[in-house]
Amino acid sequence: MTIMRHDPNHQHCNHVDPGRELIHVDCASHIYPDGSVGIHEMCFHVMKDEIVALCGPNGSGKSTLIEHLNGLLLPSEGDIVINGRSIARGERADLWKEVGVVFQRSEDQLFAPTVLDDVMFGPLNLGLSPEEAKAEAMKALEAVGAADLVHKLPNYLSGGQKRLVSIAGILAMKPRIIALDEPTSDLDPVHSAMIERLIIEFKRRFGISVVIATHDLELAARIADRVCLVRNGAIYAEGSPREVFYDTALIEEAGLKLPDTVMTWLEYCRGIGMVSNEQPLTRTELVTLLEKSAGNGNGKSLG
Amino acid sequence: MTIMRHDPNHQHCNHVDPGRELIHVDCASHIYPDGSVGIHEMCFHVMKDEIVALCGPNGSGKSTLIEHLNGLLLPSEGDIVINGRSIARGERADLWKEVGVVFQRSEDQLFAPTVLDDVMFGPLNLGLSPEEAKAEAMKALEAVGAADLVHKLPNYLSGGQKRLVSIAGILAMKPRIIALDEPTSDLDPVHSAMIERLIIEFKRRFGISVVIATHDLELAARIADRVCLVRNGAIYAEGSPREVFYDTALIEEAGLKLPDTVMTWLEYCRGIGMVSNEQPLTRTELVTLLEKSAGNGNGKSLG
Amino acid sequence: MSAAMISEHIPDIDLITTYGERQDSAVSRASPWTKFILLILIVMMITLTSNLVILIAMYAAILIACFMTGLPMRKILAWYAMPVVFVLSLVGIMAWNQPGVPVLSFTIGGFVLTLTDLGILLVITLLIKALISVTFSLFFLMTTKYAHFSAMISRIFPSPLDQIFLLAYRFLFLTLAMAASILKAVRSRGGGLVRSIRVQGGLFAGVFGLVFIRSFEQAERVQKAMTSRGYNGTFAAHTAIPKPRIAEYGLLCISGLAVIMMMWLVPHAGGW
Amino acid sequence: MAHIHLEDGSFTLVWVLIWWIIALACIGAALWFLRSPGRNNQKLITIAAFITAAAFAVFQINIPLFGGVHLNLTPLIGILAGPVLGTLVVLVINILSAAIGHGGWGLVGANVLVNLSEVIVAYIIFRGIRRLIPDLFSRAGIATFAGLFCGNLMMVAIILISGIQGVTQSSSQILAGLTLIMAVNMGVAVIEALITGLVVRYIGKIRPDILGENHP
Ligand SMILES: Nc1ncnc2c1ncn2[C@@H]1O[C@H](COP(=O)(O)OP(=O)(O)OP(=O)(O)O)[C@@H](O)[C@H]1O
Numbered sequence A, B: 001m002t003i004m005r006h007d008p009n010h011q012h013c014n015h016v017d018p019g020r021e022l023i024h025v026d027c028a029s030h031i032y033p034d035g036s037v038g039i040h041e042m043c044f045h046v047m048k049d050e051i052v053a054l055c056g057p058n059g060s061g062k063s064t065l066i067e068h069l070n071g072l073l074l075p076s077e078g079d080i081v082i083n084g085r086s087i088a089r090g091e092r093a094d095l096w097k098e099v100g101v102v103f104q105r106s107e108d109q110l111f112a113p114t115v116l117d118d119v120m121f122g123p124l125n126l127g128l129s130p131e132e133a134k135a136e137a138m139k140a141l142e143a144v145g146a147a148d149l150v151h152k153l154p155n156y157l158s159g160g161q162k163r164l165v166s167i168a169g170i171l172a173m174k175p176r177i178i179a180l181d182e183p184t185s186d187l188d189p190v191h192s193a194m195i196e197r198l199i200i201e202f203k204r205r206f207g208i209s210v211v212i213a214t215h216d217l218e219l220a221a222r223i224a225d226r227v228c229l230v231r232n233g234a235i236y237a238e239g240s241p242r243e244v245f246y247d248t249a250l251i252e253e254a255g256l257k258l259p260d261t262v263m264t265w266l267e268y269c270r271g272i273g274m275v276s277n278e279q280p281l282t283r284t285e286l287v288t289l290l291e292k293s294a295g296n297g298n299g300k301s302l303g
Numbered sequence C: 001m002s003a004a005m006i007s008e009h010i011p012d013i014d015l016i017t018t019y020g021e022r023q024d025s026a027v028s029r030a031s032p033w034t035k036f037i038l039l040i041l042i043v044m045m046i047t048l049t050s051n052l053v054i055l056i057a058m059y060a061a062i063l064i065a066c067f068m069t070g071l072p073m074r075k076i077l078a079w080y081a082m083p084v085v086f087v088l089s090l091v092g093i094m095a096w097n098q099p100g101v102p103v104l105s106f107t108i109g110g111f112v113l114t115l116t117d118l119g120i121l122l123v124i125t126l127l128i129k130a131l132i133s134v135t136f137s138l139f140f141l142m143t144t145k146y147a148h149f150s151a152m153i154s155r156i157f158p159s160p161l162d163q164i165f166l167l168a169y170r171f172l173f174l175t176l177a178m179a180a181s182i183l184k185a186v187r188s189r190g191g192g193l194v195r196s197i198r199v200q201g202g203l204f205a206g207v208f209g210l211v212f213i214r215s216f217e218q219a220e221r222v223q224k225a226m227t228s229r230g231y232n233g234t235f236a237a238h239t240a241i242p243k244p245r246i247a248e249y250g251l252l253c254i255s256g257l258a259v260i261m262m263m264w265l266v267p268h269a270g271g272w
Numbered sequence D: 001m002a003h004i005h006l007e008d009g010s011f012t013l014v015w016v017l018i019w020w021i022i023a024l025a026c027i028g029a030a031l032w033f034l035r036s037p038g039r040n041n042q043k044l045i046t047i048a049a050f051i052t053a054a055a056f057a058v059f060q061i062n063i064p065l066f067g068g069v070h071l072n073l074t075p076l077i078g079i080l081a082g083p084v085l086g087t088l089v090v091l092v093i094n095i096l097s098a099a100i101g102h103g104g105w106g107l108v109g110a111n112v113l114v115n116l117s118e119v120i121v122a123y124i125i126f127r128g129i130r131r132l133i134p135d136l137f138s139r140a141g142i143a144t145f146a147g148l149f150c151g152n153l154m155m156v157a158i159i160l161i162s163g164i165q166g167v168t169q170s171s172s173q174i175l176a177g178l179t180l181i182m183a184v185n186m187g188v189a190v191i192e193a194l195i196t197g198l199v200v201r202y203i204g205k206i207r208p209d210i211l212g213e214n215h216p
């Protein structure tokens, strides 16, 4: 795991692996007009074929970072390089084709009079003919399981349906990277699970890299390849979910709490006085370990 | 546990215990202007001193029910009786004094120029003098831990802060019942825990009955005295969290999933072939049982 | 979000509010009432006098005050755009054919158009008057807390005007935020306002209507929330407004005297 | 420009006061109407506040045509809020506008009267020709255009009556200049009429109750 400490003399952050980096946020800052600090000297990258989760307290700058990824917001300092094109050098005309962003409030994302119009909007801007655009839109709506909503008005959908439609709107554009801000908030467990499966499919089936910002640490633990803890507008630490979520002190410093699964496991180990190297993250892993431990008899070290 | 089945010949639902019932929703229906069914022949009640959780899929009618509880929406059929006063009989002038509602989107709840003005608004309408109202407002803001925000503009608060202020606005009016719609969505784990503690305090310290609508089944399992499963605009089943959340078939029928804790326990028991009467709901209970089971050696029946 | 996202030349309420809340200068701490009365007196002065020297002096004084307070001068200059257009489009036409020494003259289709020195002077005078008023208004806005404004509104305007005023402010924020987020959504999927209107013109009429309906529904929900806390048609802002101090009374007296002097002088100068 | 806002310093003090007094009289009448018992005040206030905010926000959108057109949508205010609420809305909008320099403080009176004529004419025509032209788009478009036309006449009349400080030309000369402005304004009025028509048609389709024909 890397704990990021910014060196004030060094105005750039290093490339991790220039060949595989799709997004490189190079020490970018953004101050809102009213003086609030959105992000501050943020260094961040996204590789090909990975799911990155941003976790951090309210107001830590996750949404601000996400809106930078396709040039909706511009850094006041620093640079953002998407697929080799630098925002600072003004090469940002077509960023929206590379990075699709699903906003935190899906209400904000839907603006067209009908669901179909909304999902077709992106493909049309990509230069497709109306027929092609419609076909793409239908495909995307089917992928998210919302094909039955085509002719509805977006403002009279339920919260979860809005979320699905706004994801379809991005999916229809086939970007190389999709950034989702709080994809599962306000969704019921069944819909959440659906979105979760969809995110994994993005990566597996479509080869899309995914960035999610979420307060659901369980979700991050389950699906992320890499977790970045955001605090005060910068990445405070990053690493694999296992590294990050088993570092109790770190999570507390970042203003978060351990995921439930982790907490259950740690408390269990402490309770029976067991020292274990195992670090379960998902429920399945946890249960397997618990069974193993129960089978073992009692407080012996495991794994 | 009760599984509610509506008898079409019976136009009222029974009182459970008229003496202790604060809210009695008597077979109420609400159709939105565009024809969507918000709630349909809904029977629901809230007793003195209890925390009731409404759980159900997106669009099942939770928010619609909550907006009925203080007369913001009126049932097109059926009746709602709050503390003995019937809406159908037009006795709804002062319902807002009895039931405080915190909306799903706290943005909609704030309107005054400053946080203080906003929180004072209710007490002033209750007839308090500006000084008294201010004192009440300050007390409420302190109770939710937002006393430092008094002079801020609501427009510039973070999502979590908006939520806290809107709860304070209701708390300052000292209603007998508070209904909260998705109180923890979009909050980070630390803020969520704060709200959770606050809800428990409402009941303990202030003797307020609480209704929450939530997708966070873990939360419902932890704090609710009674869980109502909402489906298609009606209460599908209700009972104590233990009854409801350990009824796998029921939860599935209601379009939900078991809470993680429950699932972990059930899978564990199945895994080690243990038959147990224990039904842990919180993490602490789960861990205690797991330890006991581990201490026991292995797959023997427990409890 | 801000109006600035929509146009550079429209005052940005977010920026104005930020400066208003900052309260780190002497003027910010002065009583809002002082600034309010001063605004009235200044408007009276520029209505009464057309003396260019006085006007320039006033304008300079206000600009210096803005500068000393640390207001963003460049932004303020950018925000002059609309007032300047308003003045020029009206007076810019009137200025032709004023009596005086001709400076420029030409004929279109039989009409003789002459620009005289007095005509130019007229444009300059009216422009400076407008800028004095604009600059002082912005100065007032950007040095006064919103809470104080709302308390003043509660006291000055009769109900329900004050209610409309206070609610409109909140709705304005919500509506602008919605407009901004929709612009964001459009941009994030490759739409530019101009380009997309060309490609999908019909869609945009719908978008416009939808924004309207959505912000209306949001207003309805805010009203619901107010009703659920006992709204009965009156709500007032309760922030205490700082009272003017001695020095401020002095300033007001002097300005008042100046207005009276002007009133007394003006008839002789052929004015009111 | 669909609208010229008169800026401070244009009129002499006497005319500033006269137009203010007339405007205040209208506002007083509107307040009196609103306060008369039996009206659902809360709902009306919300509608008025919303329309104020929306109109003010719309004004901030710069439509990239002819180097920049701003819409005021005052006729839409008339159509949605009616003349009584409309009077108050127009006053608040003009005060907010004056605060950011779009129109002078002294001229709020005159500007209110100009907008008020737009509101009233648009309202009367929109309601008046309901039988004749049931189609919302055309009806709103016509009402808007007529409202803006009257607003323009009102502006010309107010300027002709009060005269611009320092302008020493004859009325006919001033009128010639004003006619030019009017011509431009009416060009923009066509655009505004189209947009208003579309918006009203859309509202009629989704929330016909907002167009409810029973406001004061
Ligand atoms: N439009 C805005 N104007 C001014 N300040 C803003 C704006 N949006 C965000 N901020 C501020 O920028 C900081 C970062 O906000 P951001 O929305 O990125 O946080 P976040 O991590 O997404 O929080 P949350 O988890 O609550 O969504 C916060 O301090 C916030 O107050």
Ligand SMILES: Nc1ncnc2c1ncn2[C@@H]1O[C@H](COP(=O)(O)OP(=O)(O)OP(=O)(O)O)[C@@H](O)[C@H]1O
Pocket: A156, A157, A158, A159, A160, A186, B032, B033, B034, B036, B037, B038, B039, B056, B057, B058, B059, B060, B061, B062, B063, B064, B065, B104
């Ligand atoms: N303002 C409205 N106009 C029309 N239909 C509505 C409106 N609000 C809700 N509905 C419909 O009423 C039904 C119940 O909605 P409600 O908001 O009560 O669900 P919910 O249980 O709160 O869902 P969620 O968990 O997504 O918040 C849904 O079918 C929804 O589409």
Ligand SMILES: [Mg+2]
Pocket: A062, A063, A064, A104, A181
């Ligand atoms: Mg966010």
Ligand SMILES: [Mg+2]
Pocket: B062, B063, B064, B104, B181
């Ligand atoms: Mg809801």
